[in-house]
Amino acid sequence: KQQQQQQQQEDENNTEDTFTFEQWVDIAQKNDTVSSFYNDDDNDDNEICEVSPVTQFFDAVATYLCSYAPVTTDNNGNDNKNHITTTQSLLVEEMSWNEIANVAWAFASHGHCRTEQSEHLMATLANEAALRLQKEAIAVAKNEKIGIAPSFLSRDISQLVWSIGTLQSDNFRLSESLASFVDSIALYWLGTTQKLIDSESDTLTNERNRPFLDWSNTDLVQLAISLGHGRMDHQMLLTALFQEATYRLTNDNRSSTKESKKYNSRRYFQEWEVSVLLWVQARLYLKDGSYEQFTKTAVRWLRQRSLSASASSAFPLQQIGIRDQEKANL
Numbered sequence: 001k002q003q004q005q006q007q008q009q010e011d012e013n014n015t016e017d018t019f020t021f022e023q024w025v026d027i028a029q030k031n032d033t034v035s036s037f038y039n040d041d042d043n044d045d046n047e048i049c050e051v052s053p054v055t056q057f058f059d060a061v062a063t064y065l066c067s068y069a070p071v072t073t074d075n076n077g078n079d080n081k082n083h084i085t086t087t088q089s090l091l092v093e094e095m096s097w098n099e100i101a102n103v104a105w106a107f108a109s110h111g112h113c114r115t116e117q118s119e120h121l122m123a124t125l126a127n128e129a130a131l132r133l134q135k136e137a138i139a140v141a142k143n144e145k146i147g148i149a150p151s152f153l154s155r156d157i158s159q160l161v162w163s164i165g166t167l168q169s170d171n172f173r174l175s176e177s178l179a180s181f182v183d184s185i186a187l188y189w190l191g192t193t194q195k196l197i198d199s200e201s202d203t204l205t206n207e208r209n210r211p212f213l214d215w216s217n218t219d220l221v222q223l224a225i226s227l228g229h230g231r232m233d234h235q236m237l238l239t240a241l242f243q244e245a246t247y248r249l250t251n252d253n254r255s256s257t258k259e260s261k262k263y264n265s266r267r268y269f270q271e272w273e274v275s276v277l278l279w280v281q282a283r284l285y286l287k288d289g290s291y292e293q294f295t296k297t298a299v300r301w302l303r304q305r306s307l308s309a310s311a312s313s314a315f316p317l318q319q320i321g322i323r324d325q326e327k328a329n330l
Contacts, residue, residue, distance in 0.1 A: 058112045062121035065091050065103070092121075092128050097152035100125050104163035113167040119174065126164050126177035129157075133184035137191060157185060158219035158226070165226035178230055185223075186237045212244040220245060221273045228280035238286060242294045245269070245277055249294075249301045271305060271321040274298050275329040 068088040092100070104125050112118050136150060161181060168174040189211040212220060224241055227234065252268050278298055281291055306316040313319040322330070 054110070055112065055115075058107065058110060059115055059117040061103075062107075062115075062117035065095075066117070066121055066124055067091060069094075090124070090128075092124050095128075097129075097132075097156040100129060101156040101159040101163070104160050108163035108166045111167075111170070113171045113174070119171060122164060122167055122171075122174055123177040125160070126174070126181045129160055130177075130181045130184040133181075133188045137184070137188040140188070154215045154219045158215075158222040161185065161226040162222045165230035165232070168230050175230075179232065182227070182230075182232050182234055182237065186234060190236050190240055210244055210247065211240050215244070217248070217269050217273060221276055224277055224280045228283045231284070233284055238284070239290050242277070242281075242286070243290050246290065246294045246297050249274070249297050252301065271302065272326045274302060275322065275326040279329040 067090075069091055070088060095103070104122065107113060107118060107122060113122055132152075161178075164174060164178045164181060168178045215223075220241060224238075226232075227238065248269060278295065280286075281295065302322070305320045306322075309316040309319040317323075317327075
């Protein structure tokens with residue numbers, strides 16, 4: 001009995017320096033079921049958790065869109081006979097800009113980008129969009145697109161970069177694809193023409209100096225949010241973006257027109273959008289030059305808007321849309 005007690009005491013002393021190893025199966029590596037294994041001498045049971053049908057559906061869509069499909073092309077030869085050529089092409093390559101943006105938005109809204117299938121699809125969509133923009137930029141540089149409208153809208157670009165940027169916050173493996181897409185955006189809107197203002201004394205007076213002239217306020221804010229969430233410190237793109245925002249705030253003449261009563265007019269920035277742009281500045285630590293000019297203009301603009309609303313409301317900030325979230329941004 002004394003020997004048993006001594007052996008038990010030695011066992012207890014030994015367990016103090018004992019390491020227990022756990023083996024887990026990565027969720028991102030499983031398709032239909034997720035299994036987590038816990039290795040222990042006293043418990044060898046396996047816990048199996050079923051993946052939701054929605055997750056399986058998204059993975060199935062990602063697998064399908066990243067697959068190859070035969071493409072048949074009829075070519076007329078010199079002998080006036082039809083020559084049929086069959087090639088393999090990714091289904092993503094056959095998608096329109098609108099379809100690419102909507103698919104990416106669906107995955108981002110669902111927050112689904114932690115499986116191999118979804119990650120591969122998001123990277124493929126970003127790379128395909130980057131390649132298309134690069135080709136468009138080359139065609140513009142060669143004057144091959146004169147009088148021809150682009151095949152995409154600014155809404156497609158802002159929606160896609162927002163989707164990739166949001167998902168990249170949870171999956172760092174998308175960083176390279178996001179950076180490539182952002183570089184292509186800068187190449188198309190900034191690289192093919194001399195549209196950036198180099199001197200602080202210059203002003204945005206014509207279309208040549210305003211690469212984002214045709215972008216809506218919503219698209220500008222969405223692009224800024226994407227760069228902020230993805231921590232993409234692309235100085236050329238950010239400079240042009242905030243220069244355009246500064247110009248629009250400076251030329252907001254609602255106080256002297258009938259538009260002063262239309263707080264929801266989409267011709268002008270909304271107050272909450274300005275608070276978001278200031279948040280992006282703080283997150284990316286943007287200061288000096290064009291960024292400082294935007295900050296001064298935004299603060300002055302918000303003050304004027306609140307003073308205009310104070311005549312008809314005891315809570316002018318709430319009246320113009322500056323509530324708790326917007327106050328936190330500021």
